[in-house]
Amino acid sequence: MSAKTYPVLKDAKKRALIDTATYQKWYKQSVADPEAFWGEHGKRIDWFTPYTKVKNTSFEGKVSIKWFEDGVTNVSTNCIDRHLEKRGDQVAIIWEGDNPYDDKKITYRELYEHVCRLANVLKANGVKKGDRVTIYMPMIPEAAYAMLACARIGAVHSIVFGGFSPDALAGRIVDCSSTFVITADEGLRGGKPIPLKANTDRAIEIAKRGGVDVKSVLVVRRTGGKVNWFAERDIWYHQAVTGVKADCPAAKMKAEDPLFILYTSGSTGKPKGVLHTTGGYLVYASMTHQYVFDYHDGDIYWCTADVGWVTGHSYIVYGPLANGATTLMFEGVPTYPDAGRLWDVVDKHQVNIFYTAPTAIRALMGQGDQFVTRASRKSLRTLGSVGEPINPEAWEWYYHIVGEDRCPVVDTWWQTETGGILISPLPGATALKPGSATLPFFGVQPQLVDNEGNVLEGAADGNLCITDSWPGQMRTVYGDHERFIQTYFATYKGKYFTGDGCRRDKDGYYWITGRVDDVLNVSGHRMGTAEVESALVSHDSVAEAAVVGYPHDIKGQGIYCYVTLMAGETGSDELRKELVTHVRKEIGAIAAPDKIQFSPGLPKTRSGKIMRRILRKIAEDDFGALGDTSTLADPAVVDDLIANRQNKK
Numbered sequence: 001m002s003a004k005t006y007p008v009l010k011d012a013k014k015r016a017l018i019d020t021a022t023y024q025k026w027y028k029q030s031v032a033d034p035e036a037f038w039g040e041h042g043k044r045i046d047w048f049t050p051y052t053k054v055k056n057t058s059f060e061g062k063v064s065i066k067w068f069e070d071g072v073t074n075v076s077t078n079c080i081d082r083h084l085e086k087r088g089d090q091v092a093i094i095w096e097g098d099n100p101y102d103d104k105k106i107t108y109r110e111l112y113e114h115v116c117r118l119a120n121v122l123k124a125n126g127v128k129k130g131d132r133v134t135i136y137m138p139m140i141p142e143a144a145y146a147m148l149a150c151a152r153i154g155a156v157h158s159i160v161f162g163g164f165s166p167d168a169l170a171g172r173i174v175d176c177s178s179t180f181v182i183t184a185d186e187g188l189r190g191g192k193p194i195p196l197k198a199n200t201d202r203a204i205e206i207a208k209r210g211g212v213d214v215k216s217v218l219v220v221r222r223t224g225g226k227v228n229w230f231a232e233r234d235i236w237y238h239q240a241v242t243g244v245k246a247d248c249p250a251a252k253m254k255a256e257d258p259l260f261i262l263y264t265s266g267s268t269g270k271p272k273g274v275l276h277t278t279g280g281y282l283v284y285a286s287m288t289h290q291y292v293f294d295y296h297d298g299d300i301y302w303c304t305a306d307v308g309w310v311t312g313h314s315y316i317v318y319g320p321l322a323n324g325a326t327t328l329m330f331e332g333v334p335t336y337p338d339a340g341r342l343w344d345v346v347d348k349h350q351v352n353i354f355y356t357a358p359t360a361i362r363a364l365m366g367q368g369d370q371f372v373t374r375a376s377r378k379s380l381r382t383l384g385s386v387g388e389p390i391n392p393e394a395w396e397w398y399y400h401i402v403g404e405d406r407c408p409v410v411d412t413w414w415q416t417e418t419g420g421i422l423i424s425p426l427p428g429a430t431a432l433k434p435g436s437a438t439l440p441f442f443g444v445q446p447q448l449v450d451n452e453g454n455v456l457e458g459a460a461d462g463n464l465c466i467t468d469s470w471p472g473q474m475r476t477v478y479g480d481h482e483r484f485i486q487t488y489f490a491t492y493k494g495k496y497f498t499g500d501g502c503r504r505d506k507d508g509y510y511w512i513t514g515r516v517d518d519v520l521n522v523s524g525h526r527m528g529t530a531e532v533e534s535a536l537v538s539h540d541s542v543a544e545a546a547v548v549g550y551p552h553d554i555k556g557q558g559i560y561c562y563v564t565l566m567a568g569e570t571g572s573d574e575l576r577k578e579l580v581t582h583v584r585k586e587i588g589a590i591a592a593p594d595k596i597q598f599s600p601g602l603p604k605t606r607s608g609k610i611m612r613r614i615l616r617k618i619a620e621d622d623f624g625a626l627g628d629t630s631t632l633a634d635p636a637v638v639d640d641l642i643a644n645r646q647n648k649k
């Protein structure tokens with residue numbers, strides 16, 4: 001925990017929408033009378049029919065979360081149509097390609113036409129309100145058009161990150177019985193093509209075996225690379241959109257109609273389809289975007305996430321566009337053509353607000369300051385961080401070197417489930433402490449509890465819960481409300497449990513310490529240990545596997561796998577490589593194991609439960625403090641594990 005505090009910067013305070021006193025006043029109001037507070041702020045979006053009910057939520061029993069429930073609206077008209085009169089010619093999306101010479105700008109009027117055309121294509125192909133559309137796309141404007149076109153006609157999108165494998169894509173298609181897929185021929189990252197259409201073809205075959213028959217695939221031509229074509233199923237995007245009207249009426253959506261599903265990993269089982277709905281989500285995404293980044297009209301805003309993750313949903317597309325912002329969409333990677341790319345792009349497009357992940361900051365920090373200082377960066381005003389705890393060293397580098405001591409760093413804590421930022425500084429209101437996400441946003445009531453559920457007051461270290469609902473909260477797990485209740489509201493009755501550990505200091509600042517469940521955070525990507533384990537055991541040579549995280553300088557956490565082989569198999573470097581390839585194929589490159597230890601046995605209790613605490617310690621090379629091993633069925637296993645550990649320092 002860093003002891004340093006950085007007071008609110010003078011300039012930040014001067015221009016800020018929210019100062020310290022306003023933050024305190026609004027925060028108090030928001031928790032004392034959520035009805036009144038959100039009743040007022042819900043008006044920040046346009047409604048076809050205004051709501052009369054504001055909050056109808058319960059974390060008890062069956063758990064039911066409804067906001068603005070009798071209001072009628074549409075997300076795409078809020079993100080596009082309502083801006084046309086004033087900002088039709090303003091740039092809505094700046095697209096920066098993988099290749100630095102490749103870029104384009106799309107105005108709000110152009111965005112309107114692209115989205116309407118695509119919405120008409122969806123309709124012409126039989127997509128209706130409530131249908132699930134899978135989007136498996138590179139970071140190109142068509143990904144945003146696809147999201148907004150779905151929203152326009154009331155279809156529910158499910159975006160699958162382009163780095164996921166055909167198997168992972170298929171699982172998500174099957175789970176929400178989605179029969180329409182939007183993809184591209186290939187993606188392009190760091191100069192390398194990614195075979196999205198070929199992966200989609202493969203996924204569709206797998207999904208068919210899972211009982212879901214994909215009827216149509218709409219394909220954007222991105223690279224012109226060769227693809228297989230199935231005439232009865234595949235549709236070229238560029239051909240389809242020319243034959244339809246550039247106008248499309250927006251569906252009248254109830255506030256609680258679904259907007260999107262986004263799959264995310266938990267501590268057990270398959271990824272869950274996190275369901276977000278229309279009205280509350282948009283109110284919350286747009287409000288947090290405005291206040292957390294202190295967004296002003298005319299600002300150029302850049303979030304480096306991928307639309308395949310929730311950050312891309314809320315803070316590349318929905319939040320910024322609802323606010324009429326100019327949002328930058330980046331196709332490439334921070335190190336291509338070299339490690340100065342991000343700062344070159346900042347100068348090129350005069351970016352004012354920049355939002356990225358600690359893993360990128362740590363990776364670039366290791367490349368040397370010259371890549372940063374060769375760019376002017378004078379346009380920068382606010383810096384953001386998201387996805388994992390930021391270590392104070394990385395924070396300080398971001399603040400001093402990238403931001404030259406003049407840009408507040410907002411360390412934003414939130415989750416796929418929360419829809420938007422829950423704990424974060426506000427640039428003109430909050431003194432900063434490197435490594436702390438600081439204070440809750442309006443309406444957010446964090447609470448720390450111990451493992452028995454006792455509430456901890458004052459300075460304390462515990463499990464982070466939220467005691468009451470906020471409009472951006474997920475509503476259910478798609479198709480499995482019981483799993484929603486069990487995952488989030490059963491551990492500590494009547495509270496939303498985040499799965500994160502957290503410390504609160506004497507000033508009431510929150511310091512997220514990481515997951516307390518079996519979820520890994522690798523380079524800001526969330527992954528269940530159970531998913532990697534099941535990928536490993538699906539290999540013929542593997543009998544059993546246990547996966548834990550260990551501290552990794554750049555990725556935050558690395559993936560350490562203990563693998564017990566089938567009788568007769570022997571461990572070798574070759575088999576290690578094969579297993580890495582196998583996991584990449586099953587899940588995607590982001591799940592590739594960093595270390596594999598072949599272990600004849602795993603430390604289990606007499607009832608057969610694997611003692612992960614011990615495995616974590618050995619993976620961290622900290623086996624001096626293994627704690628009590630007397631309950632193990634076979635304590636000798638531990639000696640072998642220590643002797644053959646793969647992470648000797």
Ligand code: PRX
Pocket residue numbers: 264310311385386387388389390411412413414415416417437498499500512514515521524525526
């Ligand atoms: O452990 C927390 C970590 O990322 C988890 C949520 O992951 P995901 O749903 O993929 O969403 C990531 C983007 C919002 C959290 O449970 N996390 C996210 N932001 C932070 C963080 N940990 C510490 N500090 C953060 N700012």
